[in-house]
Amino acid sequence: MRETIEFRIAEERAQRFLEPGLGTLVNETLRKVVLPREDPRVQEIGAIERKLREQGSLFFTYWNIERRYSATELKSAELLNLIIRTSFEPTGAMCGTGYDESVACEYCGAGARQTTALILDTRRIAKSKDIAQTLAGEVVVSSRFVETFQKAGLRGAEFRPVMHGGGKELRASDWYQPVVTSKPLRLAAKMLAGNNPFDLDERGEHRCPKGHVAGLNQLSELYVERASHDGSDLFITDKLFGDRRGELRPEPRWLISPRLRDVLTAMNAKGHALEMAHVV
Template sequence: MIPGYPGRSLGLVRNVRLPREDERVRLIGELNREFNRQGRSFFFGSSISRHYTPEEIQAAELFSLRPLSIFEPCGEMCGTEYDESEACPLCGAGARQSTELHLEPESIPKRDLSFTIAREVVVSNRLAQALQAHGMTGAAFLPVRDPTGKLLDDWRQLTITSAPVDIVPPTLVGSNLFDLDEQGEFRCPQGHVLGLGLLSELWVRRESYDGSDLVRTRQLTGLRRGVLHPRPVLLFSPRLYRLLRELKVGRLVVEVTHLI
């Protein structure tokens, strides 16, 4: 038993909130490895929250966006087509959207910025117009249609047009806090996909950043399964961060990204 075990019971599992550097986090990892050797599980998953001081926000050169507003069905389930002729046969990276985005209008959250389960990015017409009016660079705003082909006037698909940035160490990517996928099960040997998900803040190579307000990473996380595709991380500038705050765009979790 873990001394001073915190959290609350959720029936068969327990929800525990701990600082990453807490000694009990290491102990949970050790217990989970021991349980795994016995064919059982002790740890079932985690969600990482990071908090910043005003000074840290002020000093940041880039921010990464962790989507909270996620919905389905995604585009491919509504008639959007993808060309996978040039996709990596090992990880599925490189599939290209070959038609306009089709979505069920009733499924789109009534928010300024949302992601489908396949990470297609949908923004309100209000936000698209604001970004264009303020001269935000690095993105285009494409039409969104319903499954019958009717144009959805209230929505646009946000696509990134700037040069991608390169993820570099000490960024950590893995399956979970206690599994860095050392066997490479979810990593593409061609370097397209780094793993299932980010476990740390993001570090990117400074020379790869072209100064745009919206950029994406060259390397991807996730996996190809059904309608799901490996996905880049969406990044934006402090200038855009301030505008999103001014516009009161909700359901956004942002983290500081480091340029080195």
């Protein structure tokens, strides 16, 4: 696995702390730096970030960890993290989907119960995709995805029709909402979550005291407990990531079996990426 980490740093801070010529300009005030994870300059950036945070400032704003795998590595994975790359808005709640917020966690906002069919403006979903999610983390899949999933005899989800609510009346759409029926996969202790790659949120500001949210962001590959694996093909994690902020909600991570990976590959499904997940 090759892991790279991208930082976006205000140009004036980059000029002050980084070697000249490192990275590229995104615009006149923002520099993008991409480094292999093992590059010593990553730790230097971490040290600058920690120092500036102690002083009430910060070094980088944006960060992203990219993991690239060989075909052999992906082939050997027991489970895979299905990363949904296609996002859209408006969210379900903005289109009329009902939620019972009274059952949501008072600390992290997780667990609001969906009380109606998922209603979306389905014109906002890219037609070329097979999987996508709203900003609120409501996942939808194409009818092609559902047909292929069911034809292959895969297990772990039911699919409920998504209603199109972009006009005067609700009508059926070509999209479905997967409702996961498999047992949630328990995150293992090895899993890292936090605010950014150098801040594991030791103060617990973004960890739910009731245990619903593991942290603001997923930092490591997914690690899940073998004892919670029920042999299905589609899963979500037991704990969520993120926070309740405006339309954003804490979201689980999605995992798939190698069987479902093969099906997605064969149908040339669009809208996602895969990372290895570790069953421990």
